[in-house]
Amino acid sequence: MSGIVTRSLTRRALLQRASQLGVMGAAAPLAMELASASEAAAQAASGDDYRALVCVFLYGGNDHANTLVPYDRRNHARYAAIRGNLAFRRELLRDTVLEPRVPQTLTDDQRFALAPYCPRLKVLFDSGKMAIQLNVGSLITPLTLAEYNSPDRAKYPLPPKLFSHNDQQSFWQALGSEGSTIGWGGRLGDLALSSNAQSLLTCISASGNAVFVSGREALQYQIAPSGAIPFRPVKRLPWSTPAVSAALEQLVTRPSGHLFENELARLARRSMAMEGVVNGALDKVSLETSFDLVPGENPLADQLRIVARLIGARRELGSKRQVFFVSLDEFDHHNDLAPKHAKLMAQVDEAIAAFYMATVELGVASQVTTFTASDFGRTLASNSDGSDHGWGSHHFVVGGAVRGGRYYGTAPHMSVETDDQVGQGRLLPSTAIDQYAATLASWFGVPDSEMATVLPNIGNFATRNLGFV
């Protein structure tokens, strides 16, 4: 139904497109489809009791300042002066200027545009399906610049290993540094396990292993973009015998007294048991929304497509509450930021828009909420053709239940000197991950009384629900 929305772009076409001003052409059909889809979706909506959260993790630390860019003349001039050759020229942003549905006054009267490669996200924002959370990041307690600089760490604790990729990835996913074994998505899964006929299908990663989807009881189930991977030689070995296949099954699944060996056997048993169930259910799903992709060209869309198919199979699989994890790599743009960020953000734009349209097709647009996360934001200052590790960042929340078309939180000044940054424009977060997560968790169905078991530091923050969904 929405092939034109998600037409895949080759890199060359993308760069060409970015240099042209006709960029909105790609997204215009999305706007029309959204208008008609809302009626269709209302009719198609099943009314079944289903909710899913989808975490889109941008590994490497997304450059927030070239994702959400000041467009008003005064702030754009500041941005351009600080970023130098990293900055978008103002005229390139004309077609992706965001139009809040109700006028909002932001810090310094800023008006924002999205990166020019995100025309579809602009349509989602303008149509109220996408909200933007400003300057959110890792915090233990609210923090002013003076408190950040205070030597009294007992009174003003900092998240461990700020600016370090692996630790801040872990903090976003599990609110602790590397080595944490329980993610907040997994904790949501713990609370939802009993809702699902197949408890293993509560927390699912379509990317690699991610602590986000590991709970105290909820296990991460990992699935490939093509679906569950069968043990082919267990089913049939064309050059051997059924007895060898049978021995193989026995070997790989047999318990062992060695913890590592036994864990491999557990994994194999889980993999085999779920493969038939999952692929059987996926086979019955019809999903017409075109992700229209050259396989491998947009890995994020490949992952979101299997998530959409699993959601399509929710009744067959008895799924009522699910948490998904997908990701895209290589956002650590220390150099060559312009072309590399263009390529990745165009993939994010295509993939999230296609996924949203798939949820419309499946009649669950209001039951699926997608949000972005990333290691950290980056410096506003340039290091010639890239940016460095930062802290707070801006993030997107997309879905039919989202109170979109507006900003949440506090816009930072466009500055490397103000007290909302800690140097070189590294943003001191004004909203905590815990608050962002609590808002999503609340929508997912976690009662306020349970929130502290999911997000141990939520009590340190006055506002628990940011209101974006």
Added chain:
Amino acid sequence: MASDRAPASDTEAARFLLRAKFSATSADIADLRRLGYRGWLAQQFAAPRGQTGAEWLDAAGYGAITEDGRYFWPQFGDHMIWNQLLAQPDEMRQRAAFALSQFFVVSLNPIDGFWPPYMLAGWWDVLARNAFGNFRTLLEEVTLNPAMGMYLNTLGNLKEDPASGRQPDENYAREIMQLFTIGLYALNPDGTPKRDAAGNPNETYRQEDVTQLARVFTGYDRDMSRVERTDVAWLDYPVPSREFCRDPMVLDPAKHSALPVDFLGLHIPAGTDGRTALALALDHLFAHPNVGPFFGHQMIQRLVTSNPSPAYVARVAAAFDDNGKGVRGDLKAVWTAVLTDPEALAPWDPRTGGKLREPVLRYAGWARTVGVESETGKWEIYDLSNAGLSLGQSPLRSPSVFNFFRPGYVPPQTAIAEAGMVAPEFQLANETSIAGYTNFLQWAIHTGYADVKPTYAAMMDFAHDTPELVRWLNLHLAADQLSSETCALIESAVAGLGVTAESDEEAKRNALASACLLVMCAPEYLVQK
């Protein structure tokens, strides 16, 4: 000393060899038993280099300037590294370099521009050439290598510019501390973190140290001094020759920061020339007491076990600190200490000993044991990172500078986690990869992967003798770590193929591949103890 001993059995010999390198052939086992651990290691350390990656690329014709633009194609880099791991004769050096490539990480993924395979070959050569050298030399060559320069942005890194607000790139300054030398937390000599009175670990550096150190790594770029440019009809710019892929980056003093540098207690005065500043900074990092335990712990994990005792780490760190002749950073001493430690040679803990064998090691070990050949000589093995479709790991294709897996990875909700253990390689293990691996083997070990096909030459003679076949595979692939129960299961299944001495080669190949598949999927093999 343990290192003066010789293994008491073929089993012990194979166990040692499968850590020190990829495979344990009958000749290796005989050599090791004859020479003893120390003598055998001395022989490996003195062994001549095989073909370097660049030499191999040249010989395979991948250095030709052709109209199809193959000077931009990365995949010959994959062929190059697989050839190194599977076929070059300096096997222990290759194994050690592979371990180093997971500590000093460069990935082919983002390497672009002219001649990515040669960039990768230049990088691999730094690791292989210094694998038995000194850590300090290696650290400097790592720092100045152009592939690392491209990967972590030292290449083209410019000094600060107050007028525009431009700052030096901090990537390399951060990762050389976090990953390549000292790590995040102050360590005791046994690798355990030092803790303050409240029980908190002490962080080794702050953001300000990163910002300051970043100045040292400004002003570097490719060395184009030996490069010749060839004009071609199909491009409006010339094609450079490949020397810049191998030559260390050069310093342009005009682009190097003249600001003073204060990091980790070292003061480098303003205006110090770039090469002197680099030497001072690297010396300072190299001298940090964390390096021995930080590096040593990870090398133990790569070669021997995920969970070494603190005492084992301390012994390896001591060898790093002093090779017995007063030299710090002697990697020969580190490998010797890792491989011949009493804890490494002792019987393993039956519940937690050893490590999950990495997918690359499984494939390379199998290939060197049963014999593979590339009919075309091109070793056309591509990126095998896709876990659903292939091996799920590919050498020099780490998804990030944090390697394929982290040294502190704990698989959630497992008995391993409950026991307080780590299991780095489990970061690659999931429902997809465990099945995808068996699917990859189904073809790779039978028909072959692309043009890389098994010969099974040495095994054809006993393909019909199933008990002998299983005994042989157990020794050579698994150091006799398959239980008798597992062996009986494999024997019974393979015997069912009914192969006799008179069977044709295809039937024998089916039996050999069946046995290899069963061994290589058995958890008792997958966990290398």
